[in-house]
Amino acid sequence: GAGVSQSPSNKVTEKGKDVELRCDPISGHTALYWYRQSLGQGLEFLIYFQGNSAPDKSGLPSDRFSAERTGGSVSTLTIQRTQQEDSAVYLCASSSRRTGGKDTQYFGPGTRLTVL
Amino acid sequence: AQTVTQSQPEMSVQEAETVTLSCTYDTSENNYYLFWYKQPPSRQMILVIRQEAYKQQNATENRFSVNFQKAAKSFSLKISDSQLGDTAMYFCAFMRGETSGSRLTFGEGTQLTVNP
Numbered sequence: 001g002a003g004v005s006q007s008p009s010n011k012v013t014e015k016g017k018d019v020e021l022r023c024d025p026i027s028g029h030t031a032l033y034w035y036r037q038s039l040g041q042g043l044e045f046l047i048y049f050q051g052n053s054a055p056d057k058s059g060l061p062s063d064r065f066s067a068e069r070t071g072g073s074v075s076t077l078t079i080q081r082t083q084q085e086d087s088a089v090y091l092c093a094s095s096s097r098r099t100g101g102k103d104t105q106y107f108g109p110g111t112r113l114t115v116l
Numbered sequence: 117a118q119t120v121t122q123s124q125p126e127m128s129v130q131e132a133e134t135v136t137l138s139c140t141y142d143t144s145e146n147n148y149y150l151f152w153y154k155q156p157p158s159r160q161m162i163l164v165i166r167q168e169a170y171k172q173q174n175a176t177e178n179r180f181s182v183n184f185q186k187a188a189k190s191f192s193l194k195i196s197d198s199q200l201g202d203t204a205m206y207f208c209a210f211m212r213g214e215t216s217g218s219r220l221t222f223g224e225g226t227q228l229t230v231n232p
Binding site: 033035042043045048056059089091093104105106107108109110112 | 151153158159160161162163166207211219220221222223224225
């Protein structure tokens, strides 16, 4: 079946502009995660959605970052007033949450964000 | 907080030979999961192998196997009969085994190059 998809693949923006990154999880997966991969910080957790529960936003680096998940499926990560330090690859992952078990997270191809 | 350490930033191996990538972690948890992911230049993070901490038997997936030493908090990946397609960045990752969703904590990565 189809894997996790992300769009756009690459995004170049100017400092101070807002950007939206999209993630389509694997069909039927109830859990969705956003991570950021940058040269200086490695791979960092940003936010986690599970079904209709309140998201875990503890990894968001500042209030310029927000994310939503509509209808328990597609998620959008929004970065307002982008800064050069926001330049990174943003990875999305999804997993299914079977009772009594913990499923593996499957990743999308990422969005490379470049802030000029 | 959990930490994951990969002490080998780069490694190389000849095609058809065996290579071992090291990973150590620190946690006070007793129930957790460990993963190896590979990330080729395409950026797609691909699951290589998964180990549940409660299982004493080391996980294997075809040419990939792990040496899980729970007391030493060590989780190394052995790649047998290395192939050119194994060239990638390899990440070791830790996930807590709580009932609710849990983020992955990644190591810094090891760049593996398989030479012809």
